[in-house]
Amino acid sequence: MADPMKIRAQMKGDIAEIRVLMSHPMETGQRKDSNGKIIPAHHITSITVDVGGKRIIQGQTGPAVSRNPVFGFKVKGPKAGDKVVIHWEDNKGDKRTDEATIS
Amino acid sequence: MDALRRTLLKGAGATGAIAAAIAAGVLKPSQVLAAEYNRTAFEAKDVAGALKGVGAGSTTESKDIVIRAPDIAENGAVVPVDVVSNIPNTISLAVLVDKNPSPLTSAFDFANGALPEMALRVKMGQTSLVEAIAKTADGKYYIAKKEVKVTVGGCGG
Numbered sequence: 001m002a003d004p005m006k007i008r009a010q011m012k013g014d015i016a017e018i019r020v021l022m023s024h025p026m027e028t029g030q031r032k033d034s035n036g037k038i039i040p041a042h043h044i045t046s047i048t049v050d051v052g053g054k055r056i057i058q059g060q061t062g063p064a065v066s067r068n069p070v071f072g073f074k075v076k077g078p079k080a081g082d083k084v085v086i087h088w089e090d091n092k093g094d095k096r097t098d099e100a101t102i103s
Numbered sequence: 104m105d106a107l108r109r110t111l112l113k114g115a116g117a118t119g120a121i122a123a124a125i126a127a128g129v130l131k132p133s134q135v136l137a138a139e140y141n142r143t144a145f146e147a148k149d150v151a152g153a154l155k156g157v158g159a160g161s162t163t164e165s166k167d168i169v170i171r172a173p174d175i176a177e178n179g180a181v182v183p184v185d186v187v188s189n190i191p192n193t194i195s196l197a198v199l200v201d202k203n204p205s206p207l208t209s210a211f212d213f214a215n216g217a218l219p220e221m222a223l224r225v226k227m228g229q230t231s232l233v234e235a236i237a238k239t240a241d242g243k244y245y246i247a248k249k250e251v252k253v254t255v256g257g258c259g260g
Contacts, residue, residue, distance in 0.1 A: 015218070028226070030204060045140045051215075059211030062145035064203050064226050066181045072222030075215075091140070 007100035009051075009084045016102050018049065018073045020086050028063040044069065044088045051075055051102075052082040078102055145207050150199055150234065153207040157197055159236055159244035165190060168247035170235050179227040179253040186221055188237040190245055193219035195238040201248075202231035227253045 003023035010017050022044065029041025041063055049057040056075050082102045089095040144156025154162065171185035186196055196219055197210035208225045219237065227233075230252045237245045 019222075028204075047211075049217075054215040056215045056217035057211055057213055059209060060141055060145070061209040062205060062207055064200060064205065064208040066224040066226055070222075070224055072185075074218040074220060076218060077216040 002094060002096050005086060005088075005096065005098040007084060007086060007098060009100050009102040011078075011080050011102060014076060016051065016075050016078045016082075016084075018051075018075065018084055020049075020071050022069045022071075022088055022096075024068060024088075024090065026063060026065055026067045026069065030063075042090065042092055044090045046089050047071070048087045049073060050083075050085040050087075051078050141210070144210070146205055147207065148205060150201055150206045153199055153205070154236070154244075156207070157210055157236070159238070162236060162244040162246040165237070165245035165247055168235050168237050168245060170233060170247055170249040172233050172249055172251050174250075175252045175254065176227060177254050179229070179255055181224050182227050182233075182251060182253070183222070183224050184233055186235040188219040188235075188245075190219075190237055190239060192240040193237045194240050195236075196221060197236040197238075198223065198225065199234040199236065200225055200227050200231050201234060203228050206234075227251060229253055 006021040008019045024044050025042055026044065027039050027042040029038065031039050033039055043063040044061050047059050047061060048055060057073055080102050083099055084102060085097065085099045087095065087097040141156060144153050147153040147156050167189040169187045169189065172182060176182040184198055186198055188196060195210060195212045198208045199206040200208060209223060211221055213219050232248045233251050234246055234248045
């Protein structure tokens with residue numbers, strides 16, 4: 001199981017700014033180890049973001065997203081206190097869900 | 104034998120149920136497809152292939168997509184990219200790095216009040232154009248490009 005995500009969600013006017021840091025190696029499958037063996041690809045493939053029980057963002061990512069991915073999103077309409085739930089899955093079937101509250 | 108037959112029947116039943124749900128408009132095909140990783144697009148070796156993979160046949164250049172990225176990135180492993188679409192009814196955004204082994208980095212769909220903008224960090228193997236594709240609700244695709252110079256690549260070992 002991967003380390004927990006760090007999620008920050010803050011209201012700025014009527015827009016909530018959400019930033020998330022995921023802990024993941026994001027191996028491309030193109031690097032070689034010291035013995036010249038290819039390190040197999042291991043990266044996040046899908047991400048969803050729910051705010052206040054509604055799916056606001058869903059997306060897919062490839063290996064070209066940097067290690068320990070950081071994403072920033074904005075959503076109009078939620079209130080402070082609404083719950084933000086973020087979920088990811090990787091190409092090896094590992095997954096993680098974390099949540100935070102909009103402040 | 105019997106067990107296998109039951110499994111097959113069950114499988115057919117499940118597919119039928121999904122088809123029925125699509126027909127009834129409960130599930131939109133895009134939502135069903137979205138659950139599956141778009142391997143074709145992400146493994147495409149050039150921009151044209153990646154665009155085809157995400158379904159963008161033709162794209163129109165637009166100044167209404169703003170790409171914020173450094174002019175010169177010292178470390179290609181971590182290049183911050185910020186994309187904002189000012190095109191009305193933008194429902195999806197994708198970010199590509201032209202000269203990466205596989206250009207497509209990520210693609211996101213926005214709904215329920217999410218603003219069509221995103222910030223992320225990408226790897227860049229060498230100096231390249233960074234491209235952002237915006238899809239609007241009527242199925243049109245728009246593109247914007249920005250060159251980022253890379254001093255140390257981020258894809259090698």
